[in-house]
Amino acid sequence: xxxxxxxxxxxxxxxxxKASLEGLDLDIQEHQVFGFLGPNGAGKTTTIKILTxxxxxxxxxxxxxxxxxxxxxKKLRSRLGYLGQEPRYYPWMTGEELLIMVAGxxxxxxxxxxxxxxxxxxxxxxxxxxxxxxxxxxxxxxQRLGIAQxxxxxxxxxxxxxxxxxxxxxxRKEVLDLIGRLKETTTxxxxxxxxxxxxxxxxxxxxxxxxxxxxxxxTESLKEKYSPRRKELVFDSxxxxxxxxxxxxTRGVPVLEDCNGTAxxxxxxxxxxxxxxxxxxxxxxxNIGLQSLTDSTAxxxxxxxxxxxxxxx
Amino acid sequence: xxxxxxxxxxxxxxxxxxxxxxxxxxxxxxxxxxxASPLTARYMNEIIGLVGNQQGITFxxxxxxxxxxxxxxxxxxxxxxLFVMIFLVMGLVVQEKERGTAAxxxxxxxxxxxFILAKFVTLxxxxxxxxxxxxxxxxxxxxxxxxxxxxxxxxxxxxxxxLYMTVIxxxxxxxxxxSRSQAAAGIFSLGVxxxxxxxxQWGRVGRFFTGALVGESSxxxxxxxxxWRPYAGAVGLTAAALVSAVAVFRRWEA
Numbered sequence: 001x002x003x004x005x006x007x008x009x010x011x012x013x014x015x016x017x018k019a020s021l022e023g024l025d026l027d028i029q030e031h032q033v034f035g036f037l038g039p040n041g042a043g044k045t046t047t048i049k050i051l052t053x054x055x056x057x058x059x060x061x062x063x064x065x066x067x068x069x070x071x072x073x074k075k076l077r078s079r080l081g082y083l084g085q086e087p088r089y090y091p092w093m094t095g096e097e098l099l100i101m102v103a104g105x106x107x108x109x110x111x112x113x114x115x116x117x118x119x120x121x122x123x124x125x126x127x128x129x130x131x132x133x134x135x136x137x138x139x140x141x142x143q144r145l146g147i148a149q150x151x152x153x154x155x156x157x158x159x160x161x162x163x164x165x166x167x168x169x170x171x172r173k174e175v176l177d178l179i180g181r182l183k184e185t186t187t188x189x190x191x192x193x194x195x196x197x198x199x200x201x202x203x204x205x206x207x208x209x210x211x212x213x214x215x216x217x218x219t220e221s222l223k224e225k226y227s228p229r230r231k232e233l234v235f236d237s238x239x240x241x242x243x244x245x246x247x248x249x250t251r252g253v254p255v256l257e258d259c260n261g262t263a264x265x266x267x268x269x270x271x272x273x274x275x276x277x278x279x280x281x282x283x284x285x286x287n288i289g290l291q292s293l294t295d296s297t298a299x300x301x302x303x304x305x306x307x308x309x310x311x312x313x
Numbered sequence: 314x315x316x317x318x319x320x321x322x323x324x325x326x327x328x329x330x331x332x333x334x335x336x337x338x339x340x341x342x343x344x345x346x347x348x349a350s351p352l353t354a355r356y357m358n359e360i361i362g363l364v365g366n367q368q369g370i371t372f373x374x375x376x377x378x379x380x381x382x383x384x385x386x387x388x389x390x391x392x393x394x395l396f397v398m399i400f401l402v403m404g405l406v407v408q409e410k411e412r413g414t415a416a417x418x419x420x421x422x423x424x425x426x427x428f429i430l431a432k433f434v435t436l437x438x439x440x441x442x443x444x445x446x447x448x449x450x451x452x453x454x455x456x457x458x459x460x461x462x463x464x465x466x467x468x469x470x471x472x473x474x475x476l477y478m479t480v481i482x483x484x485x486x487x488x489x490x491x492s493r494s495q496a497a498a499g500i501f502s503l504g505v506x507x508x509x510x511x512x513x514q515w516g517r518v519g520r521f522f523t524g525a526l527v528g529e530s531s532x533x534x535x536x537x538x539x540x541w542r543p544y545a546g547a548v549g550l551t552a553a554a555l556v557s558a559v560a561v562f563r564r565w566e567a
Contacts (some may be wrong), residue, residue, distance in 0.1 A: 052420045054567035074422040082420040084567075088412045090325075092332040104321040105421040149417070 002066075003187050004028040004051075004157055009060030011046050011211075020046050022211040024060070028157065028204075033183050035202030035219070036191040039308055042208040044191035045085065048161050051189075052082045064156070078106060081150030081158040081186070086166050087142060091135025095126050095145050098134060099152060106153040120148040124178065140171030147178060151186070158182065160190040164197055176201055195301040205300075209308045219300070226303040229269040230256055232296040236289030238263045247282055251275060256302075266296060318423045322431035330439060335401045339443050342397045343390065347447035348454055350385035355458040357381075379459040380534050383466060386451050387530045390444075390474055398440070398478060399485050399506070403499040405432050406489040406562065416567035426559045429490065433555055436482045444475045469533035476547045477526040481506050483554035490558045490565075509550075513543075521546030 009024040021043040028034050038044050049055035051062060053072045062069045062076075069076040089098055096117050103113030121127045124144040129137065137145065143163060150158055163179065164172040180201045182188055192198060198205060198219065205222055207215040215222060235241040241259040248255050248267065253275060257266045272279075283290055330336045358374045365372045406429070409415035418428060448471040456462035485502040492498040513524030525543035532539050 049567055054416055054419060056566065074424070077420055078422040080420070082417075084413055084416055086413075087417065088414065089417065090329065090414060092329060101321060101325060102421065105318050105418070105423055107317065107422075 001030045002027045003030040003064070004189070005063040005066075006047075006051070007061040007063070009047065009050060009062070010058045011043070011050060011055070012058045018211075019058070020211050021050075021057075024208075024211075024213055026206060026213065026216065028187060028189060030187050031183050032203040033179060033188040033190060033201050035198040035205045036189060036208065037193065037195070037198060037205055037304060038191075038208035039193065042308075043211040044208055045161055046211075047208070048082075048159050048189070048191055052080060052159055053077055078153060079156045081153065081155035083143075083146040083150045083158075083160045083163055085161045087146040089134045089142070089145065089149075091133060093134055094131050095121065095134060095137070095141075095148075096130040098145065099148055102149045102152045108152075116152055120151055123151075124148045125174070138171075140167055140174055143167060143171065143175050144178065147175070147182075151182075155186055157187045157189055160188060162192055163190060165192065165194060172197070195299070195304055199300050207304065207307055214307055222303060223297055223300065226307065230266045230296050231269060231272040232257075232264060232266040232292075232294050234291045234293075235263045236291060240286075240288040241265055243286060243288060244279070244283070248275075248279075251278075263291075269295075318421075319427040319431055322418075322423065322427055323434060326431050326435035330435060336439070339398065339401060339439065340446065343394055343443040343447040344450060346386065346389040346394055347449075347451040350389055350451055351382035351454040351458050354379075354381035354385045377459075379455050379461040379463055380466075382451065382455040382459065383463060383470060383534050384531070386447070387470060387474065387527065387534070390447065391477060391527050391530075394443075394447075395478055395481055395506070396503075398443075398482060399499060399502050402436055402439075402482055402485055403489055403502060404495040405436070405486060406558075407492050407495055407498050408489075410565070410567075411494070413567075415565075419567065425563045425565075429486070429555070429559045429562050433483065433486060433558075436486060437479055440475055440478045440482060444471045444478070466534050466536075469539075470530045473526050473530045473533060473544075476544060476551075477523055480509070480523045480526075480547045480550045480554070483551045483558075484509075487554045487558040487561070490561045521549075523547055523550060 004027070006024060006026040009021060010019055011021040012019045024043075024047060036044050036047065046055065050057045050071055053076060057071060062071055064076060064079060093101070099117035099120055100110070100113045103116050104110070108116060118127070121130050124147055126141060126144055126148065129141060134142065134145065147160070147163070150160075160179070164175050167175060176197055179188055179190065183203075190202065202219055204218050205215070206213055215226070217225060233244070235244065238259060241263045245255050245258050245265055253267055253271045255265050255267055257264065259265050354377050358377055361372055361374060406415070415428070419425065448467045452462055452464055452467045481502070484505045485498065488501040488505070489498040492501060509522050510524035513519045513522040515522070519525065520540060520542040523543065523546065525540070526547060529539055529543055
């Protein structure tokens, strides 16, 4: 079921001629993690800020469960959760105090607020640190507290703006695991430029380029649609790999993944069909050992680079 | 829910004031002046006399009276006291915008007017508390040193200085809402304070500007009649600054 629908959303900042967001149409399905991808400056944060009422659009409509919403409507804000990029909270407050305050802002009575705060501290693994001042939290803890505060009102949709970009690998794993679990209870709209994270947790992906949406697919269909089929060749040695790579280039065959610190390269299926026989003969004549020859598809990163242009990659 | 969110924001502001030590700093500064003012007034002649003796000069100075103590208090609080207050509150809004806590609150069902009003009420109560404590202490100490407890005059002075402070701090709140950095907010606030003081010299119209309130404190001190115009002007300027701060913050985009 469609939870959030956005029609013709546009934003041109004051004093700028070019639109930062141009006619964006989106529909977000319930209980999914939606990955909003794009290079820096593509308009991801602008979109999230408009959808959460922090910024006014120049044009466009927002529908939540089919109901048209004013982006500044308190009713809309009471139904969503938001975690900004590199969030910072009041350093003098404890994590528990922050969550109780947020519960109060959503109209929850104090007892209910305390109970909800305890649940969320448990969910985000912060129970032990609940009496600690936020100023003493690590980056990962602040991020998890950020997710906790965004969930206080049991939002129908949770907006996360680059939720893991500032975290170390351990912190990233913790937060991504948590996001993966959240879709059981809510819908997640997550902007990011880390493609491995998208592959890991997102069900559906929208790719934004210079303020316009250029792809909106499930992660799987995006791969099927935009990923050329290819052959991956793994050699016995890096030297053999480089020899084959040079040979392919002399024949004008584009090498897609080129022995980068490994003994593997890949080339397009069509190219392989065209020169496969010659290639095998070259391997035999040069006594180059081939370990495996398999079918593969491009990763999301390559699709992303192809779609938004290598200059942004 | 609107009222309850205002009260929650108000509580948050007071806790912040206390935990960030601003309350303590404000109290320390104002208490210092409330003790130093009577002391300076009472012993200034002796100090000058001592210096004069060392140089071989004799000064004929009038005997100090309790109004000297009050005049010192007015001078100290309306200048250094207010300067410290501007320094303490100039980051109220701009700091929240800078560190992202304003955005964090504004995606909750909270009105932007409530956000600004909670800060204004906190400022006002903070100033009221400081004025109350400092005038009470100054009154007691003046009584001990001069034998006169000038409660009536001090009450009028406290009220006048409180209003004076409220105007300038409302302007500081507005500047903090408009500015992009704390330093800018502080500099703009000091600039408007100076401007309002200069405008108070501008003939009849000047009587409506804040600077004239300091003169009214002297009138109260010496039992003279009080001009209502600076008071009316102060209420008007405070309201204008507050309404402008709300209007500016409503248009703010994170």
